Amino acid sequence: MTSCWHLIRSSNWILHIISELIFADSKKKYECPEFPILECGDPEKYQRMKQFPSPRILATHLHYDRLPGSIFRNKAKILVIFRNPKDTAVSFFHFHNDVPDIPSYGSWDEFFRQFMNGQVSWGSYFDFAINWNKHLDDENVKFLLYEDLKENLASGIKEIAEFLGVSLAGEQVQSVCAQSTFQAMRAKAQETHGAVGPFLFRKGEVGDWKTLFNETQSQEMDEKFQECLAGTVLGARLKYESYCQA
Numbered sequence: 001m002t003s004c005w006h007l008i009r010s011s012n013w014i015l016h017i018i019s020e021l022i023f024a025d026s027k028k029k030y031e032c033p034e035f036p037i038l039e040c041g042d043p044e045k046y047q048r049m050k051q052f053p054s055p056r057i058l059a060t061h062l063h064y065d066r067l068p069g070s071i072f073r074n075k076a077k078i079l080v081i082f083r084n085p086k087d088t089a090v091s092f093f094h095f096h097n098d099v100p101d102i103p104s105y106g107s108w109d110e111f112f113r114q115f116m117n118g119q120v121s122w123g124s125y126f127d128f129a130i131n132w133n134k135h136l137d138d139e140n141v142k143f144l145l146y147e148d149l150k151e152n153l154a155s156g157i158k159e160i161a162e163f164l165g166v167s168l169a170g171e172q173v174q175s176v177c178a179q180s181t182f183q184a185m186r187a188k189a190q191e192t193h194g195a196v197g198p199f200l201f202r203k204g205e206v207g208d209w210k211t212l213f214n215e216t217q218s219q220e221m222d223e224k225f226q227e228c229l230a231g232t233v234l235g236a237r238l239k240y241e242s243y244c245q246a
Helices: 011-022 045-049 069-073 085-098 108-116 125-133 146-151 153-164 170-179 182-187 189-200 215-229 233-237 240-244
Strands: 004-007 057-060 077-082 141-145
Touching (some): 011 057, 011 077, 011 153, 011 170, 011 182, 077 125, 077 146, 077 153, 085 125, 125 215, 125 233, 141 146, 141 153, 141 233, 146 153, 153 170, 215 233
Parallel strands (some): 004 057, 004 077, 077 141
16 A cells, blocks of 8 residues: 555544554554654654655645645655634634643634634644645545544545555444544543643534634634635535534
């Protein structure tokens, strides 16, 4: 199987699913030699990555046009996962304020303003979305919607397995599914991710944005979505009306 790369938010969930898929028919567990996020680490990390065992599973939050050229030369398979922008913002806010040793925000209102201006880590959600919208139907790209995985994880796992060329029996799909629910991952977060684990798997709920957004902020996000993504392929796939306006 070719090396595979997974991109963007909720990366810990997808990294887990892929590792479970790769070794579903063995007693082995995928063990990454070091933190697999492309943009995090020392400069020498990229040389060490070349020695990672195949298939390599790497993650990034980079825009399509910022990805290393070797990804395309080697025809790596790319999984791109998107979550609706309102829940993404709320999740990102809690991440910043809960995880030790990274900058925090004094209030949700302060964070929301910077999120909407693209002045947060990895920049604007909407710029990222516009950039990726052009490539969602590329042969080596597979689009995933966070909310679809939450609604039917088994179906999503089958789609990922097919895309990566992994053949699974029905009982293997169910086993991977059982190990990959949000609740199962949260229960093992301390074991798999250390002290930061519980912060990485906080709630995972669809619609959590309603706990923080006020009406003005919700309307501002709606207008931004219309401006940037209305009428696009990605805009339709995000099911914005269902998840952000219901």
